[in-house]
Amino acid sequence: MDKQNLTAAELTKLDQKHFIHPTSSIQEQQEHGAAIIFKEGNGVYLTDVNGKTYIEGMASLWNVNVGYGRKELAKVAQEQMEALAFSSCFATFSNEPAIRLAAKLAELTPGDLQAAFFTSGGSESNDTAYKLVRHYWKVKGQPQKTKIISREKGYHGVAVGSTSATGIKDFHHMTSSLAPGFLHVEAFSTEALRELIIQEGADTIAAFIAEPVQGAGGVNIPPDDYFKEVRRICDEHQILFIADEVITGFGRTGKWFACEHYGVTPDVMLVAKGISSGYSQLGAVIVREFIHQDLIKYSEGTLLHGFTYSGHPTACAVALKNIEILEEEQLIENAEKMGLIFSNHLQQLQQECKIVGEIRSLGLIGALELVKDQETNERFPAKVSPKVIAEARKRGLILRTVTFGNADTIVFSPPLVINEQEIKEMFDILKEAIEAVQAQLFASEK
Incomplete structure (x- = not known):
């Protein structure tokens, strides 16, 4: 079979036989083929x-x-691949595109969000954040602060941790092995959040996570003062506030990041998707200066968390060019x-x-x-x-x-x-x- 000239029917048969589709009906694929x-x-x-x-x-x-068909993004990917397609960032190795992108994210994000940990996408960014905030409290001498509060109808991904944080119950039905330590609260009720914190004990809660605008849950937009009150509650109870901007980041809502609409700076921001416009697989966890400095001060030994493609040079080069397009156009x-x-x-x-x-x-x-x-x-x-x-x-x-x-x-x-x-x-x-x-x-x- 000539792989360069497959018909639609031939592609459909191969798809049915060999390709398990994400978030799709396996039965429908087998019955009707790819949509x-x-x-x-x-x-x-x-x-x-x-x-x-x-x-x-x-x-x-x-x-x-x-948008699609951006030849300038293909060009920068080719140039970076020819120069340095990939190199590890483990053991403090680094590369120029990753360094430049981390600095650019510090420039673009609100407040004192300063340092980035790179991932391959949104689910990895979420799971990384849960581990980082728990590690943060551990090195700060409060290892009991482990619980993550998320919201009903919130979507945070499909890795084990991010599935557990997701507040859409349908995603919980696939497996009975959800991760412990995740709580869910009514989406836009700050009173319900306060009550849950009191019930569980603030000294057991590491972070509260929310999408500024809920995406997969139905594009649910908060009241204007909701996140300011959330910020006050988190500060009052020494709980880190994580903003999941995987969908809303990089211009989707008419600002660089949706939390800017509500006048708040999260302690941790999660990004992916629009950071590269899908031209390369990339995500990031961005933390405020005080978190970065505390991790430097209190951590010992190796931070035993990282992905093969954390700080991927080609992905970071594509993201830099993507951001340049967002700015220039x-x-x-x-x-x-x-x-x-x-x-x-x-x-x-x-x-x-x-x-x-x-x-x-x-x-x-x-x-x-x-x-x-x-x-x-x-x-x-x-x-x-x-x-x-x-x-x-x-x-x-x-x-x-x-x-x-x-x-x-x-x-x-x-x-x-x-x-x-x-x-x-x-x-x-x-x-x-x-x-x-x-x-x-x-x-x-x-």
Whole structure:
């Protein structure tokens, strides 16, 4: 078989036989094959092996911030690979791209966030943070401070620790071996947080972790004063505050980092996804100066935590170029500007489609709920959003659905390069898809 000229049917058979897909239905893959086999991308568009083009309304997995087809990122990767593709950062070895990127992150992040530990992605960043904060309290003479409080509907990844921190119960059903020491609290209740701290004892709690805007849980946006109160509570009880900016970082919400909307500096910030726009696998854990200095002062011997690809030179070089693009093309400003247009289209869709309920957005991340009755918020007996997603895909638009618990939600996260015309095109397709499903739903009731 000529590996360079495989047909779509041949690729589908190989996919079914050899490729176990992440976060997918194994049965559906075997029955129908891959939903789409992509071949190339440009800007906000992807093209499949059959030549059909789609608007990528999710920037793939919330991460292709600078859009597809960036030859300058391919070029910098090639140049770095030719010079130094990889080198270890264990035993204090280092490389220039990793050093420069760590310094750049200190410059971009708010407050005195100063030092970075590099990972390969968001789940690794989360698990690293849990280990680091527990190690921090241990070397500070408080080894009993081990518990991590996270929030209901929060998503933090799928490694053992990050799955345990995730507050979406569906992710807990895959395994019965969740890690101990993780607690969950109501998403936007600071009173519930205070009560849980009192109940457990502040001297047993290492950190509180939260996404500034919950992503996979349904794009849930906090009240304006929520994180300021969280910051006060954490300071009052000597609990470290971790902001998971894996989805929201690097411009997604119209600021470099979403916590800037709320006027707070976390003690630890987690990043991945938009740091390289998906062009290379990379994440980081960034800590404030006092944490870094205490680790220097109190740690002894080797910090026995690290990944083969921590500080990967090629990934770090790509990230530096990606950040340069975000700056030079003013894509954070574009996210803010296009976010207002995006919000207007959401409002119009709510007015014109009777099954569109609550809408919410911040910059270029958003969501809409599907309901049977806008006034009462009554839901349909069966989830409707997957049907809308399927209709949108037929028409050339890729979005995601959230159906955990009572949610029947469509979420959005387009590349930050999107323009006004492309936003209109996206919402025109979505409206057609919603109206098609809407007609089916109410026709069946007659």
